[in-house]
Amino acid sequence: MSEVASTSGAPSLAVSDEVVIRIADMDKWYGQFHVLKSIDLEVRRGERIVICGPSGSGKSTLIRCINRLEEHQSGSINVDGIELTDDLKNIDAIRREVGMVFQHFNLFPHLTVLENCTLAPIWVKKMPKNEAEEVAMKYLERVRIPEQASKFPGQLSGGQQQRVAIARSLCMNPKIMLFDEPTSALDPEMIKEVLDVMIELAREGMTMICVTHEMGFAKTVANRVIFMDAGQIIEQNEPGAFFDNPQSERTQLFLSQILAH
Amino acid sequence: MNTFSTGSIVNAGDLPDKPAPIRTDGPIAWLRDNLFSSRTNTILTLVALAIVLYAVPPALNWLVVKANWSGGAEACRANPGAACWPFITARWEQFLYGFYPQAERWRVNIVLYVLLGGIFLLAFEKMPLRKWVGLLMLIPFPIVSYFMLYGGVFGLPVVETSRWGGFMLTLVIALSGIVASLPLGIVLALGRRSTMPIMRLVCTLFIEFWRGIPLVAVLFMASVMFPLFLPPDVTFDQLLRAVIGVALFASAYMAEVVRGGLQAIPKGQYEGAMALGLPYWKMMRLIVLPQALKIVIPGIVNTFIGLFKDTTLVLIIGLLDLLGIVQSSINDPNWSIQSVPYTGYVFVALVFWVCCYAMALYSRHIEEKLHTGHKR
Secondary structure, eight states: OOOOOSSOOOOOOOOOSSSEEEEEEEEEEETTEEEEEEEEEEEEEOEEEEEOOOTTHHHHHHEEEETTOOOOOOEEEEOOOOOOOOOHHHHHHHHHHHHEEEETTOTTTTSOHHHHHHHHHHTSSSHHHHHHHHHHHHOOOOOOOGGTSSSOGGSHHHHHHHHHHHHHTTTTOOSSEEETTTTTTTOOHHHHHHHHHHHHHHHTOOOOEEEEEOHHHHHHHHHHEOOOTTTEEEEOOOHHHHHSOSSHHHHHHHHHHOOOO | OOOOOOSOOOSSOOOOOOOOHHHHHOHHHHHHTTTSSSHHHHHHHHHHHHHHHHHHHHHHHIIISSSSSSOOOHHHHHOOOOOHHHHHHHHHHHHHHBTOOOOGGHHHHHHHHHHHHHHHHHHHHTTTHHHHHHHHTTTTTHHOOOOHHHSSSTOEEEOOOBBHHHHHHHHHHHHHHHHHHHHHHHHHHHTTOSSSSSHHHHHHHHHHHHHOOOHHHHIIIIIIGGGGGOOOOOOOOOOHHHHHHHHHHHHHHHHHHHHHHHHHHHHHHHHHHHHTTTOOHIIIIIHHHHHHHHHHHHHHHHHHHHHHHHHHGGGGGGOOOOOOOOOHTTTTGGGEEEEHHHHHHHHHHHHHHHHHHHHHHHHHHHHHHOSSOOOO
């Protein structure tokens, strides 16, 4: 785990009462394997949620259901008033609202950093090219790598690539950001630069759901920590109480394992 | 093994550069590294050298030094032990145009010059309007070329395709096949990986059907069997049938090459594109295909080269391509000289080799140009 300067206790960031994601009694199976079991989750605008849990607990699958990278079989998911169904129009509409950052960056290696960032605004939002480039440069500056704009992803370090991936998502001006283990594939000295960008994003009021093992990050920015195991949400609480006084045995065991070293 | 008994070990200062103990650059080092690096390698080098010394001088003698360069059939008859190039110079117009009427050959020339000019212009990456030149060459050019060559419009007399022949026919079949097979192959490859079962089944059946029968059989079917299924008064051009056969045949191979490339694209690329909201066709066109096609450039060019050479098979349905026309010219009694058939075949081989090697070079160049990031 990396050191994120942390003063414990949830930061006083505004969370509105408006619910932007509403998942109700959602189930998912891979063949016969029941990966997500009657998930109920409401996310309000401005919330920063960290999801943790042992591997195979379904945490990545859960956030990938929100933008339909995975399909759920029963229950409902509603994102910003749009019901997630088989209707391609709804799926496209939700994907325009929801940005996603992956463990392995998934940048497009045949395009430059700038082209990676302008691609979706140009082709999905029909933004004129020079406007898209302006927007892209704005976000590249925010993640502190404007000087790499004309390079290809293969020429950047892992931390830089992940920051580009964050900028690429932000270029679509999403209302919600999903992070799927964004620092798990990074060398230790690069984790901080990515977390710093994410912390900044949280301070600006972005609604975020992060699957991560960075407990320092959870303590610093999250206003809710969710613990999942075997496809269920076992426990959720605000970070102070979650870490200091976990209720369930499974949570206690998990926390003792990851915080032991 | 180091054993740390006391304190820490600190290396102070930089070590100086030392000269390499043996030469690691220059021609001597190159020879040693590449030709004489081991005992086996040394023996192989010497054997190869012996073969070169044995084979090359007689070949050069036959092709160049002792060859007949001028005069007519008489000169060749007097010196039958070497190449007879006058046979080629006397017949080269026929080799190029087939039986296309002499008065109309300017039409072929114009098409050929535009083609060569287009290829030449497209070779410069920095050229302005390059995209437009490419688009012009891809869509209007083949259509205009067809009317130029066939005629029947703008007062151009009709030249039946049965009179087309020689290298011109080779190019027509090969280029139509190439231009048609790549897009068709891409569509078939996407179809075969589609999530729609019917689409997948249709594409798979199509590919396996065309891959499963020999090209010779395809050509026979196109020329002999196909007309049986048409009403008696409908005629369908023989050349067009051959071109369609060749194109469909090549597209099945192309589909499998492209599918190989599609399979090499990691799932994360699709997910990255989908998460940004790109719909299927945009994701394919902008993200997946550019990467997949880049990976399989060697395979694509391999298929093109195979297709180019396979055009010689149209000989068996009575179309006289370059090989066909050279072969029939060899039988001319005026040129019944021992060295003429050899000369003819060597000439055909040279022409094909130059075309195919040019394609190979161009593909290598594109591969280098499209390379991004670090080589592994």
